[in-house]
Amino acid sequence: MKLLLASRNAKKLRELKRIVAAEGIEVLGLDDVPEFPEAPETAPTFEGNALAKARDAHAATGLPAVADDSGIAVDALNGMPGVLSARWAGAHGDDAANLELVLGQLRDVPDERRGAAFVSAVAYVAADGSEVVVRGEWRGAIIREARGANGFGYDPIFRPDGLEVTSAELSAEEKDALSHRGKALRLLLPHLRGQSSR
Numbered sequence: 001m002k003l004l005l006a007s008r009n010a011k012k013l014r015e016l017k018r019i020v021a022a023e024g025i026e027v028l029g030l031d032d033v034p035e036f037p038e039a040p041e042t043a044p045t046f047e048g049n050a051l052a053k054a055r056d057a058h059a060a061t062g063l064p065a066v067a068d069d070s071g072i073a074v075d076a077l078n079g080m081p082g083v084l085s086a087r088w089a090g091a092h093g094d095d096a097a098n099l100e101l102v103l104g105q106l107r108d109v110p111d112e113r114r115g116a117a118f119v120s121a122v123a124y125v126a127a128d129g130s131e132v133v134v135r136g137e138w139r140g141a142i143i144r145e146a147r148g149a150n151g152f153g154y155d156p157i158f159r160p161d162g163l164e165v166t167s168a169e170l171s172a173e174e175k176d177a178l179s180h181r182g183k184a185l186r187l188l189l190p191h192l193r194g195q196s197s198r
C-alpha cells in the first residue's frame, strides 16, 4: 500500500517514516504529490488538527493519508503551549525561540513543579475515507538549560521521566521506543496493516 505522510516538518516526517516504513508500507511525503491547499491548524485540540491535515491530504490526492499534530503541554503553564507549540514565540517553527520562551516562562518555577508531557495525535484517513485518530503521551520535566542535538523542537529541554538525559540526547531508536509519536503510531499500525491486505 502507498501511504501519504502529510507533514511539512522534515524532522517530524523522518520520525513518522522511520516507524511506519518498518512495516513494509511504501511511504510518500508531500513533496511526492502535486501541491494542494492546506487549511490552517486552528482546531483547539491535537486530534482536530491532525484530522484536518489528514483529510486535506486524502481529499487532494485520493491516497490513504496520515498526519500528526503534536506539541508540549507544560503543567505550570496550564497545558500550554499545547496546540500552539509550533508558533509559541510568534514565527511558525522557530524551535530555538520557542524553547527559549518556555525556559524564560519557567525561570521561577521550582523543580518539583516543572512537569510536562509531549502529546501526539495521529489521524489516518483510509483510501475508502474511513477515519481513525490515536493519541500518545510522554511524561517528563522541563529542565533549566537546553541539552543535546538530536530530535527537534522542544527535545533539548525535555527530560523524560525515569531518565537522566533529555530527549535530544537519545538516539533515534531510543526516542521512537519511548516517545509520544512512537506510542501513537504503534496504536495505529494494526489499522494500517488491515488496509494493506485488501
Ligand SMILES: O=P(O)(O)OP(=O)(O)OP(=O)(O)OC[C@H]1O[C@@H](n2cnc3c(O)ncnc32)[C@H](O)[C@@H]1O
Residues within 6 Å of the ligand: 006, 007, 008, 009, 012, 041, 068, 069, 070, 071, 072, 085, 086, 087, 093, 095, 098, 118, 151, 152, 153, 154, 155, 179, 181
Ligand atoms: O504541521 P506539520 O506540517 O506536521 O509540522 P509542524 O512542525 O507545524 O507540526 P505541528 O503543527 O504538529 O507542531 C508541533 C510542534 O510541537 C513540537 N514538537 C512536536 N513533537 C515534538 C517532538 O517529538 N520533540 C520536540 N518537539 C516536538 C515542535 O516544536 C513542533 O513544531
Ligand SMILES: [Mg+2]
Residues within 6 Å of the ligand: 041, 086
Ligand atoms: Mg503544523
